[in-house]
Amino acid sequence: MTDAFAIIDQAPLQDKDLLQRLSVYFDGFHNRLRQGQGWFIFNAPGGRANRITSFIQYRLADYRPEVSACFIPWRDFAINAYIKEIGLFELSPEIETPVPDPKVKQEYEIAVQITRKACNEMSYSDVLVLTGLKPSHEHEAVFLDQMIEERYRQKLATILVTPDMPKDLEAEFESIDPSRGVWERLFQRMYETSLVAL
Numbered sequence: 001m002t003d004a005f006a007i008i009d010q011a012p013l014q015d016k017d018l019l020q021r022l023s024v025y026f027d028g029f030h031n032r033l034r035q036g037q038g039w040f041i042f043n044a045p046g047g048r049a050n051r052i053t054s055f056i057q058y059r060l061a062d063y064r065p066e067v068s069a070c071f072i073p074w075r076d077f078a079i080n081a082y083i084k085e086i087g088l089f090e091l092s093p094e095i096e097t098p099v100p101d102p103k104v105k106q107e108y109e110i111a112v113q114i115t116r117k118a119c120n121e122m123s124y125s126d127v128l129v130l131t132g133l134k135p136s137h138e139h140e141a142v143f144l145d146q147m148i149e150e151r152y153r154q155k156l157a158t159i160l161v162t163p164d165m166p167k168d169l170e171a172e173f174e175s176i177d178p179s180r181g182v183w184e185r186l187f188q189r190m191y192e193t194s195l196v197a198l
Helices: 002-010 013-027 029-035 046-061 074-095 102-124 138-154 166-176 181-193
Strands: 038-041 069-073 127-131 157-161 194-197
Touching: 002 013, 002 046, 013 029, 013 038, 013 046, 013 194, 038 181, 046 069, 046 127, 046 157, 069 074, 069 102, 074 102, 074 127, 074 138, 102 138, 138 157, 138 166, 138 181, 157 181, 157 194, 166 181, 181 194
Parallel strands: 038 157, 038 194, 069 127, 127 157
Antiparallel strands: none
16 A cells, blocks of 8 residues: 555646545445446546556555456557457458368467457456557457446446547547447446546
8 A cells, every 4th residue: 555655645736636536436445346436537648647557556456366457558458359350350261161271270269269368357357447548440449349338237347548638539439430339338338337537
């Protein structure tokens, strides 16, 4: 806990306010988990995102191993999205041939196992902390939509941290999903279940 307090003490004023709010959240964490309550944190680039993530990691350490947590940076999330939504689909015709190339088949099976493990961890951990949220491809938005919907259905806490302000993030989603369905659903799900910080 000392490290968490040190992060608050050394933080700029706006971050101190947010970190103190996060501290209150973690003081009643079991109750928050039962409600599936998380956070949607905007305007957290670079150093600010690192402070927030470090603080969350320190506070979650108080609840481990009883509480399962999945921390994933956006880059890793995007890679999993690509593999699940595009890569495996593109490889499947080669795997479904009567005599598939053994090397391709082995790589496909490894990709399936790794993706399944990552998806299960992201979908079923007590709390998911996704940092650096910044979608640039439709498959990322689709994968995120599926993940948030599954966690919402199960009432599991999700903490999303993005470098963008709300309007900028909305515009990014709109550029890759003109239907606006993903953004509207994501924002609604997070708004219903999360505290919001700018």
